[in-house]
Amino acid sequence: MSNDTQPIHPLRQRMIEDMTLRGLSPASQKTYVRAVRACCAHMNVRPGDLTADHARSFLLSLQSQGLGVGTINAHATALRFFLRFTLGRSGDVERVPVLREQRRLPVVLTREEVARIIAVAPGLKYRTALSVTYGAGLRASETANLKVSDIDNQSMTLRIEQGKGRKDRKAKLSPHLIDVLRRWWQVARPQVWLFPSRSGVMCPISTRQLSRQFSSAVEAAGIDRPGKITLHTLRHSFATHLLEAGVDIRVIQVMLGHAKLETTSIYTHVSPKLLQDVASPFDSLPAIDPAD
Structure with missing residues (x-):
């Protein structure tokens, strides 16, 4: 042999x-x-x-x-x-340099665009997977590797095992997201992996498979804007929408699993709503008329 x-x-x-x-x-x-x-x-x-x-x-x-x-x-x-x-x-x-990378602001979707993408995703499996990705602010690999046992209905949290940086963390689940997950479990009855691969229940869905279906949903939703829209855009949008809702940036840092606040602070630069809501100190000056 x-x-x-x-x-x-x-x-x-x-x-x-x-x-x-x-x-x-x-x-x-x-x-x-x-x-x-x-x-x-x-x-x-x-x-x-x-x-x-x-x-x-x-x-x-x-x-x-x-x-x-x-x-x-x-x-x-x-x-x-x-x-x-x-x-x-x-x-x-030291003779092998690392190039300085120009930091670009991430593309952020509106809440309406996120809803449209999820609504046209092909089938309950992908609608649920994209809902969790956005609703818990997950990376693609974190969504793909979710297990049924990671869901804690009592504390309404999701355990993320070995996220980026090989660190475990817990993500918050909203009541609506719990309902979405429950509906998926009732229909599919996944045993180990929350989102099994098409090739068999013993393997999780691949990030490539998930990203491909997301791209199809973006196209079907008719969303066309400058910048590249990827599955990670849902995570960017989640963070930005939290910031716009007034959630403290340090809380968002913990929810995203960022080691440094500096990484999270980029979202303060991508939200036009934050700029619109800021009042100029000029408006609080005693009444004056510059024309006088």
């Missing part, structure tokens, strides 16, 4: 161990390994012989291809990790 299992390269194994020891998620580990492999293939060099010069040349080639700053930085971060921790070449790391 032939064995299809290929032995893992010792250097790759060491890199995986380095990443595991430093708490990188499985998804991040795959991304890092792919980045190192792509660099070595492009430069035609063995991983153990990789240098800062190789990494710099590779990153320049990515820039020349017109790839985004985020993509280039993801490769740079992986290569810096490999050089520093796996190859022990800390002195080379």
Whole structure:
């Protein structure tokens, strides 16, 4: 009997161990390994012989291809990790720069647009999944990995296991959202995963599947505006709508699971309603007539 299992390269194994020891998620580990492999293939060099010069040349080639700053930085971060921790070449790391990324304001939907998108989503499963994504301010991966056991009807909370930064947190569930989830459970009777994959009940829905259906719903709802609308836009909209409703930004920080308040503060820049509701101190001056 032939064995299809290929032995893992010792250097790759060491890199995986380095990443595991430093708490990188499985998804991040795959991304890092792919980045190192792509660099070595492009430069035609063995991983153990990789240098800062190789990494710099590779990153320049990515820039020349017109790839985004985020993509280039993801490769740079992986290569810096490999050089520093796996190859022990800390002195080379500073020669592999991370580009300064221009921070763009996120696209935010109105409440009416969110309602239209959810209403035209294909089927109860996706209407429920999008409702939870917006209603609890979840990331795509957090929605996809929800389990039935994560719902706590008594405390009206949703347990988010190993969110971004590998931290657990609890999200608040509104009475209406509880009803939506209850209706889905009564119809589908999911056993383990709240939103099982189409390929089988033992696997959760993929973020790609969820994002694809969201994009279809956006198109069906006839929403067309400047900027890219993605599934993450629901989370941006959730945060902005809370801010407009007067919820303290530090509370929103906890609800979103942000480690830094600075990350949450971007929503103060995207809400036109907040600006409209601010009264100018000029209006509170004693009555004067500048024409006099």
